[in-house]
Amino acid sequence: xxxxxxxxxxxxxxxxxxxxxxxxxxxxxxxxxxxxxxxxxxxxxxxxxxxxxxxxxxxxxxxxxxxxxxxxxxxxxxxxxxxxxxxxxxxxxxxxxxxxxxxxxxxxxxxxxxxxxxxxxxxxxxxxxxxxxxxxxxxxxxxxxxxxxxxxxxxxxxxxxxxxxxxxxxxx
Amino acid sequence: xxxxxxxxxxxxxxxxxxxxxxxxxxxxxxxxxxxxxxxxxxxxxxxxxxxxxxxxxxxxxxxxxxxxxxxxxxxxxxxxxxxxxxxxxxxxxxxxxxxxxxxxxxxxxxxxxxxxxxxxxxxxxxxxxxxxxxxxxxxxxxxxxxxxxxxxxxxxxxxxxxxxxxxxxxxxxxxxxxxxxxxxxxxxxxxxxxxxxxxxxxxxxxxxxxxxxxxxxxxxxxxxxxxxxxxxxxxxxxxxxxxxxxxxxxxxxxxxxxxxxxxxxxxxxxxxxxxxxxxxxxxxxxxxxxxxxxxxxxxxxxxxxxxxxxxxxxxxxxxxxxxxxxxxxxxxxxxxxxxxxxxxxxxxxxxxxxxxxxxxxxxxxxxxxxxxxxxxxxxxxxxxxxxxxxxxxxxxxxxxxxxxxxxxxxxxxxxxxxxxxxxxxxxxxxxxxxxxxxxxxxxxxxxxxxxxxxxxxxxxxxxxxxxxxxxxxxxxxxxxxxxxxxxxxxxxxxxxxxxxxxxxxxxxxxxxxxxxxxxxxxxxxxxxxxxxxxxxxxxxxxxxxxxxxxxxxxxxxxxxxxxxxxxxxxxxxxxxxxxxxxxxxxxxxxxxxxxxxxxxxxxxxxxxxxxxxxxxxxxxxxxxxxxxxxxxxxxxxxxxxxxxxxxxxxxxxxxxxxxxxxxxxxxxxxxxxxxxxxxxxxxxxxxxxxxxxxxxxxxxxxxxxxxxxxxxxxxxxxxxxxxxxxxxxxxxxxxxxxxxxxxxxxxxxxxxxxxxxxxxxxxxxxxxxxxxx
Numbered sequence: 001x002x003x004x005x006x007x008x009x010x011x012x013x014x015x016x017x018x019x020x021x022x023x024x025x026x027x028x029x030x031x032x033x034x035x036x037x038x039x040x041x042x043x044x045x046x047x048x049x050x051x052x053x054x055x056x057x058x059x060x061x062x063x064x065x066x067x068x069x070x071x072x073x074x075x076x077x078x079x080x081x082x083x084x085x086x087x088x089x090x091x092x093x094x095x096x097x098x099x100x101x102x103x104x105x106x107x108x109x110x111x112x113x114x115x116x117x118x119x120x121x122x123x124x125x126x127x128x129x130x131x132x133x134x135x136x137x138x139x140x141x142x143x144x145x146x147x148x149x150x151x152x153x154x155x156x157x158x159x160x161x162x163x164x165x166x167x168x169x170x171x172x
Numbered sequence: 173x174x175x176x177x178x179x180x181x182x183x184x185x186x187x188x189x190x191x192x193x194x195x196x197x198x199x200x201x202x203x204x205x206x207x208x209x210x211x212x213x214x215x216x217x218x219x220x221x222x223x224x225x226x227x228x229x230x231x232x233x234x235x236x237x238x239x240x241x242x243x244x245x246x247x248x249x250x251x252x253x254x255x256x257x258x259x260x261x262x263x264x265x266x267x268x269x270x271x272x273x274x275x276x277x278x279x280x281x282x283x284x285x286x287x288x289x290x291x292x293x294x295x296x297x298x299x300x301x302x303x304x305x306x307x308x309x310x311x312x313x314x315x316x317x318x319x320x321x322x323x324x325x326x327x328x329x330x331x332x333x334x335x336x337x338x339x340x341x342x343x344x345x346x347x348x349x350x351x352x353x354x355x356x357x358x359x360x361x362x363x364x365x366x367x368x369x370x371x372x373x374x375x376x377x378x379x380x381x382x383x384x385x386x387x388x389x390x391x392x393x394x395x396x397x398x399x400x401x402x403x404x405x406x407x408x409x410x411x412x413x414x415x416x417x418x419x420x421x422x423x424x425x426x427x428x429x430x431x432x433x434x435x436x437x438x439x440x441x442x443x444x445x446x447x448x449x450x451x452x453x454x455x456x457x458x459x460x461x462x463x464x465x466x467x468x469x470x471x472x473x474x475x476x477x478x479x480x481x482x483x484x485x486x487x488x489x490x491x492x493x494x495x496x497x498x499x500x501x502x503x504x505x506x507x508x509x510x511x512x513x514x515x516x517x518x519x520x521x522x523x524x525x526x527x528x529x530x531x532x533x534x535x536x537x538x539x540x541x542x543x544x545x546x547x548x549x550x551x552x553x554x555x556x557x558x559x560x561x562x563x564x565x566x567x568x569x570x571x572x573x574x575x576x577x578x579x580x581x582x583x584x585x586x587x588x589x590x591x592x593x594x595x596x597x598x599x600x601x602x603x604x605x606x607x608x609x610x611x612x613x614x615x616x617x618x619x620x621x622x623x624x625x626x627x628x629x630x631x632x633x634x635x636x637x638x639x640x641x642x643x644x645x646x647x648x649x650x651x652x653x654x655x656x657x658x659x660x661x662x663x664x665x666x667x668x669x670x671x672x673x674x675x676x677x678x679x680x681x682x683x684x685x686x687x688x689x690x691x692x693x694x695x696x697x698x699x700x701x702x703x704x705x706x707x708x709x710x711x712x713x714x715x716x717x718x719x720x721x722x723x724x725x726x727x728x729x730x731x732x733x734x735x736x737x738x739x740x741x742x743x744x745x746x747x748x749x750x751x752x753x754x755x756x757x758x759x760x761x762x763x764x765x766x767x768x769x770x771x772x773x774x775x776x777x778x779x780x781x782x783x784x785x786x787x788x789x790x791x792x793x794x795x796x797x798x799x800x801x802x803x804x805x806x807x808x809x810x811x812x813x814x815x816x817x818x819x820x821x822x823x824x825x826x827x828x829x830x831x832x833x834x835x836x837x838x839x840x841x842x843x844x845x846x847x848x849x850x851x852x853x854x855x856x857x858x859x860x861x862x863x864x865x866x867x868x869x870x871x872x873x874x875x876x877x878x879x880x881x882x883x884x885x886x887x888x889x890x891x892x893x894x895x896x897x898x899x900x901x902x903x904x905x906x907x908x909x910x911x912x913x914x915x916x917x918x919x920x921x922x923x924x925x926x927x928x929x930x931x932x933x934x935x936x937x938x939x940x941x942x943x944x945x
Contacts, residue, residue: 048439094186107406108357141870144902
């Protein structure tokens with residue numbers, strides 16, 4: 001069942017067209033991103049669509065990449081956590097998580113970052129309830145969510161005040 | 173300015189936020205094969221036959237192994253000899269999900285297909301999932317060699333019946349502390365690469381050195397050729413200090429196939445195979461006087477071990493009985509326990525590990541005393557507290573001497589923040605207003621044992637020991653690398669230990685790197701569990717750093733031709749006090765330390781390095797006072813937490829951002845146990861019915877309240893930092909606060925107790941039946 005050696009299709013990920021090689025047609029988008037395209041940011045934590053650790057954006061929709069057939073995403077614009085920060089620096093959402101203490105073990109974090117970008121890109125002024133609803137598909141076991149919610153509120157405020165402050169420092 | 177105590181942002185975060193952290197499953201060496209396990213579909217059965225032919229016929233399948241391929245290897249380490257657990261089930265399976273065979277394939281899709289193609293024939297045996305079933309007259313032993321399903325019994329010398337009978341009143345509760353799953357977001361994963369010159373194992377684990385030590389013994393190879401790396405670890409909560417068979421099998425497969433081999437659990441596998449926690453049943457009874465003072469306490473504990481006797485699982489009830497009396501001065505305390513194996517997933521440490529169970533029962537029974545005496549629960553607590561002047565406080569168990577606390581101050585602060593009197597007044601007003609939801613307030617003045625841990629009292633726990641290691645090495649440019657034996661899984665050790673080292677060394681935070689979790693880099697370590705990071709690992713770094721500084725000062729004084737005592741270290745430089753400009757940089761001192769002609773004659777080149785095993789004379793005892801205010805819908809029984817006040821005393825706080833983060837996370841797990849979570853089995857078949865995140869309710873952001881955090885501080889006298897640990901506090905303190913609030917809200921219905929998780933269904937039934945459900 002595994003097609004060996006031939007290039008079957010390509011995916012548009014973070015603005016680049018990437019060939020998917022040696023692929024079996026039944027592979028999930030999560031698997032292809034991680035194992036075929038060298039983008040391990042999305043995490044496999046349940047592969048049942050229940051935890052959100054594998055969240056990516058496909059054509060402006062936040063989805064669990066574990067539930068998407070990779071081949072079905074041909075022609076769509078896929079954004080992953082690797083493609084959110086400008087030039088390898090942290091995005092404003094990522095910086096806000098850092099500032100608020102919204103990260104502990106980090107395994108759920110990429111999924112949250114993608115989900116928050118998706119939320120704020122569509123709704124720059126979310127209510128507390130809207131934030132909780134938008135993030136209710138992402139499970140974090142470490143933080144108790146308090147600091148994550150703080151981070152989302154802070155970045156929403158800073159975006160509305162016009163200081164779209166993508167990190168100047170980036171990763172140390 | 174001191175960094176210890178300051179809100180310092182985490183060093184770890186940029187890589188974790190950008191998806192460039194490295195967890196085990198992110199590693200994919202060339203030629204890596206993938207392993208997947210055939211697991212038992214039966215809870216208790218003998219294996220008649222395993223047919224692997226169809227699996228082997230699938231293209232891309234490399235091998236299938238069963239117990240017959242592992243006869244050269246001993247049973248897994250750690251358990252009791254009579255509870256033998258082979259790496260793969262041999263003859264008998266004892267829980268659903270137990271590994272029976274392992275398939276190795278070119279990738280995980282092929283491996284999954286091959287697992288489905290393996291046929292195992294079973295002859296079912298009697299299934300016993302509960303303590304009652306496993307100890308009933310018609311039970312059969314899971315381990316015929318052991319003879320009984322009761323594995324350990326620690327009886328009491330005195331059941332205190334006389335003391336209890338003498339009291340003004342008696343209060344008793346039968347309490348079920350339900351089974352929970354740890355659910356780290358990263359499931360178990362292991363990657364093994366056996367090369368002719370040595371084995372490397374990357375494992376998501378909390379104690380890589382112990383894994384290395386056991387693994388080398390099990391494989392019969394020298395430890396020098398066995399390297400274990402715990403890279404970024406996606407949460408653990410106790411579930412990653414267990415000797416899972418997969419950890420031992422993967423290296424053998426790599427050896428046989430001469431290829432790297434990876435195994436990464438699915439969530440359903442994780443729910444069935446990663447050790448569960450809690451699962452104790454308590455009968456607690458106290459005798460009290462008219463004024464609410466408690467004179468005698470009797471606690472009888474039954475622990476469901478699941479199948480096999482995990483070494484930490486066997487110790488849970490010990491910790492529970494140690495902490496039975498909580499924050500209270502109770503003259504007579506009697507405890508006893510027994511542990512029982514059942515046909516369920518093994519039970520081991522889960523965040524709190526024995527102490528949440530103790531805190532829950534004592535805090536529930538104190539509320540029951542308040543109920544029966546008509547006194548306010550806060551007053552009953554105040555009347556029974558161990559006073560601050562009584563520390564160090566010797567408890568009913570000689571191993572347990574509480575270090576320090578100020579319970580009255582913590583409760584007072586908690587009552588102030590929650591505005592206790594106002595809530596009580598509001599509650600009174602609502603009693604006569606059926607248009608509003610029920611209101612309840614619950615308190616929890618908890619105490620736990622942490623900083624694991626010193627000396628002989630932990631021998632029974634196998635791999636826990638008293639020390640933690642640190643090594644501080646100054647690089648030739650004056651930057652520093654700190655090695656710690658405490659391998660973290662989300663706690664922020666890189667940040668926390670850098671703060672401590674920075675303060676001691678006078679080297680700036682950004683010029684300190686922390687390395688953990690690699691047995692090739694760190695000589696020995698215990699790991700991260702039992703809230704020991706700050707008290708043990710932090711103290712080790714503090715002392716090692718100060719010793720390095722002493723020698724660095726000697727070199728600096730030599731270079732400056734000044735007296736050591738005239739030097740101060742500021743901003744990565746040694747200054748002569750009172751002589752502006754007379755200074756030498758840390759980099760110059762470090763460089764000089766490698767030049768024999770530039771250092772004082774009594775020092776050797778390369779002296780700016782210190783390795784240290786820091787041993788504390790005793791445990792630490794974090795404590796706190798929590799309050800929870802709930803509203804309960806009168807029609808549906810649905811609970812809303814309106815307020816959650818958390819006053820913690822963890823001694824010295826290294827970093828409030830990290831410490832409060834630990835409290836938030838622990839409280840979230842505590843609330844989850846109180847309201848949502850519980851592992852359950854079909855009792856006739858032993859099939860797990862909560863084996864994914866749809867059926868097992870881990871709360872989301874929408875389910876949890878905001879937290880109000882306060883703090884009191886009494887220093888721990890048992891370590892140089894004065895830190896007590898904070899990792900498990902929330903999961904110890906939160907459940908009784910939530911359930912006390914719910915029972916308080918339901919008091920008008922005559923409800924004395926409600927078992928966790930307090931689902932709307934249970935609460936609704938309790939409201940209808942007056943608690944006699």
